[in-house]
Every structure is written in structure tokens, then in C-alpha cells.
Amino acid sequence: xxxxxxxxxLQLAAGFVxxxxxxxxxxxxxxxxxxxxxxxxxxxxxxxxxxxTSAPEMLVSAISSLEGKPSLAVGNAIGSNIANIGLxxxxxxxxYPLTVERVTLRREFPILAIIMAISxxxxxxxxxxxxxxxxxxxxxxxxxxxxxxxxxxxGTDDPLTSSLTDSVPDAVxxxxxxxxxxxxxxxLPLSAHILxxxxxxLALVAGVSEAVVGxxxxxxxxxxxxxxAAANSALKKEDDLTxxxxxxxxxxxxxxxLGIAALxxxxxxxxxxxxxxxxxxxxxxxxxxxLIWRRKGPGFITRPAAALxxxxxxxxxxxxxxxxxAS
Numbered sequence: 001x002x003x004x005x006x007x008x009x010l011q012l013a014a015g016f017v018x019x020x021x022x023x024x025x026x027x028x029x030x031x032x033x034x035x036x037x038x039x040x041x042x043x044x045x046x047x048x049x050x051x052x053t054s055a056p057e058m059l060v061s062a063i064s065s066l067e068g069k070p071s072l073a074v075g076n077a078i079g080s081n082i083a084n085i086g087l088x089x090x091x092x093x094x095x096y097p098l099t100v101e102r103v104t105l106r107r108e109f110p111i112l113a114i115i116m117a118i119s120x121x122x123x124x125x126x127x128x129x130x131x132x133x134x135x136x137x138x139x140x141x142x143x144x145x146x147x148x149x150x151x152x153x154x155g156t157d158d159p160l161t162s163s164l165t166d167s168v169p170d171a172v173x174x175x176x177x178x179x180x181x182x183x184x185x186x187x188l189p190l191s192a193h194i195l196x197x198x199x200x201x202l203a204l205v206a207g208v209s210e211a212v213v214g215x216x217x218x219x220x221x222x223x224x225x226x227x228x229a230a231a232n233s234a235l236k237k238e239d240d241l242t243x244x245x246x247x248x249x250x251x252x253x254x255x256x257x258l259g260i261a262a263l264x265x266x267x268x269x270x271x272x273x274x275x276x277x278x279x280x281x282x283x284x285x286x287x288x289x290x291l292i293w294r295r296k297g298p299g300f301i302t303r304p305a306a307a308l309x310x311x312x313x314x315x316x317x318x319x320x321x322x323x324x325x326a327s
Contacts (some may be wrong), residue, residue: 008201015195016221018187023055023225026184032177054252056222059192061261064214068268072199074128075214076222077257078277081250082215083223085284086313092230092242092307100243100292100299108247109289115139116282119254123278126269132174133262140255159252195221208324211270215277243301250285284309 023309057080059326061073092098118139119324194216203213230242261267288309292299 002205004201005205008198008205011194011198012202012217015191015198016224018052018191019056019059019195019222020225022184022187022191023059025180026188027055028172029177029180029182029184033171033174033181036172036177038167042152054256055188056225057253057257058194058260059188060195060218060222061257062264063189063192063196064210065261065264065267067193068194068264068265069196069200070261071209071211071212071270071273072196072203072218073261074258074267074269074273075211075277076218076259077253078273078281079215079219080257082225082284082313082316083219083247084226084250086221086309086316088227088230089242089246089288089301090306090308090310090313091227093301094303094310095231096121097303097306098242098301100301102298104243104247105289105293105311106254107300108244111143112251112285115143115254116252116285119258120278120282123258123274126271126274128258128262128264128267128269130263132261133264134248136255136259137263138259142251143251143255145170148263155200186208206324208289209270211273211277212320212324213266215273277320284312284316287312290316315326 018258063078064070064073064076089098119136122128122135199213199218200210201219203210206213214262228247229245258267287299291305291308294300
């Protein structure tokens with residue numbers, strides 16, 4: 001193994017570890033501070049914790065955009081959405097078959113479909129301008145506002161709202177919470193920069209595009225927090241919570257990750273990303289809906305359905321990597 005490749009892999013590993021850890025510190029610290037200053041745990045959970053689910057993807061894509069690596073930024077967002085459904089729901093559903101409540105089928109899926117359609121419309125010309133980024137970021141604010149309004153009306157009766165509220169730490173002193181925030185603010189951009197540097201070096205050494213690294217290695221790494229949370233929810237038999245978190249993360253990725261990256265710097269989109277990878281994202285999302293849809297009652301992700309999602313993800317990754325190597 002060459003020295004350059006070893007350094008790139010070490011940078012990726014260090015970047016992933018620091019990114020996930022510092023994101024957790026920042027979210028917990030900000031949540032605890034807000035709670036200590038009298039902000040409702042419900043509001044804190046729906047805003048700070050809600051944003052935190054996509055914090056790694058947002059930071060990595062923002063740094064990639066700032067450093068002139070648009071394909072890495074877009075590939076990270078699209079690849080993470082594909083991994084969330086194919087890898088995370090696939091593995092989770094094979095551990096424990098999941099029940100999906102009707103409210104999720106009627107609410108989260110249509111909203112995600114609308115967000116995907118909006119994202120496709122602004123990416124259709126293979127360019128994301130700052131205006132496009134503003135549209136997506138404004139959509140994210142509307143989404144969060146809708147979540148807050150829903151949470152205030154239904155309280156913790158809604159499973160996703162209840163989960164986000166329970167994630168707000170309590171009995172944390174303001175001094176300790178402030179230290180966590182400071183650590184997160186310093187380490188988050190630093191770790192994202194280390195990760196992006198490693199990803200770009202890996203692409204150069206392997207002779208593949210930055211988009212390929214974003215769709216594979218980076219997307220997998222930034223999706224690890226969702227994988228851990230989903231597996232934990234499945235083991236606790238919190239079925240609908242698992243689905244809600246994944247669908248919510250995909251919404252935040254499209255609106256927040258792409259939107260913020262485009263606001264930082266306009267993005268040129270590779271043609272292959274739009275026609276192959278965005279198409280796969282749409283197809284696997286529609287496939288998930290068809291697998292769990294029932295005319296009456298809740299939906300189900302059975303073990304065979306989960307295995308199909310997981311195999312689809314593996315085939316997709318194989319195609320991306322083999323095509324990159326062949327070219």
C-alpha cells in the first residue's frame with residue numbers, strides 16, 4: 001500500500017470519527033443550553049436535534065463546495081439517501097421486521113416525494129445556483145416549521161416527535177453544555193475538512209471521480225449515525241421511529257445538504273450523477289413505498305423485502321465502483 005493511499009485512508013477514518021463525535025457534542029450541548037434557558041424540549045428536539053441528524057452530511061458537503069469539489073458534495077447527499085434506504089433499512093429490517101403506521105404512509109412519503117421532485121427540478125439543468133440553494137434552504141425552514149407546528153398540536157403522541165424530544169439531554173450544567181458547543185464548533189469544520197481532503201486524495205490515487213467517492217465511501221461514513229440509531233430502534237422494537245428517522249434524514253439531505261452547499265458556492269452537477277444516481281434514489285424510494293404499502297392497516301418491511309433493499313444497495317455500489325474502475 002502506497003504512503004499516499006495510507007494517509008488518505010487515515011484521514012478518512014479520523015475525519016469520520018471526529019465528525020460524528022463533534023456533531024454529537026454540538027447537538028447535545030446546544031440542546032442542553034436551550035433547555036437550561038427555558039426552551040421547551042419539544043421545540044429543541046424538533047429543531048436542534050432534527051438538524052443534527054444530517055449535520056455530518058451538511059458539513060462535509062459545505063466544505064466540499066467551499067473547496068471547489070461540487071461532485072463530492074452532491075454525491076454525498078444523493079449517496080446518503082440511497083444508503084439510508086438500501087443499507088440502513090435493509091439491514092435493520094433483516095434484524096427485525098418493521099411495522100409502518102398509516103400516518104407515515106400518508107404523511108412522510110408524500111412530503112419526501114414533493115421534496116425529491118423539487119430537488120430534481122432545480123438540478124435538471126446540471127447546475128445548482130445560489131438561488132436554487134436558497135429555494136432548497138427555504139424549503140428546509142418550511143419543513144422544520146411544519147414539524148414544530150405538528151409537534152405543538154400533537155405533542156408526544158407522534159412517534160417521531162416523541163423520539164426527538166427524548167433525545168434532548170437533561171441535568172447537564174450550562175458550563176458543561178457550553179464546553180460541548182465550543183468543542184463542536186471547532187472540531188466539526190476541522191473534521192469535515194480532514195475527511196474531504198482524504199476523500200479527494202483517495203479519488204486521485206484510485207483514479208476515480210470525486211463523485212464516486214462521495215457516492216460510496218463518504219456517503220457510507222456520514223450515514224453511520226443513522227445506521228446505529230436505526231439498529232438501536234429496531235432492537236427496542238420502535239418500528240415507526242426507525243422509518244420516520246430515515247425519511248426525515250432524506251428530506252434534510254436534499255433540502256439542507258444540497259441547499260447549504262449551493263449557498264456556499266454554486267454547484268456544477270455531473271451528468272452521470274443526475275441520470276444514474278438520482279434515478280436510483282427515486283427508484284429505491286418508490287420501491288420502498290411499494291414494498292410496504294397496504295390498502296388497509298399499517299405497512300410492513302418484511303425480512304424478504306429488507307433483503308431486497310439491501311441487495312439493491314449492494315448491486316448499485318458494485319455498478320458505481322466497477323464503472324468507475326473500468327473507465
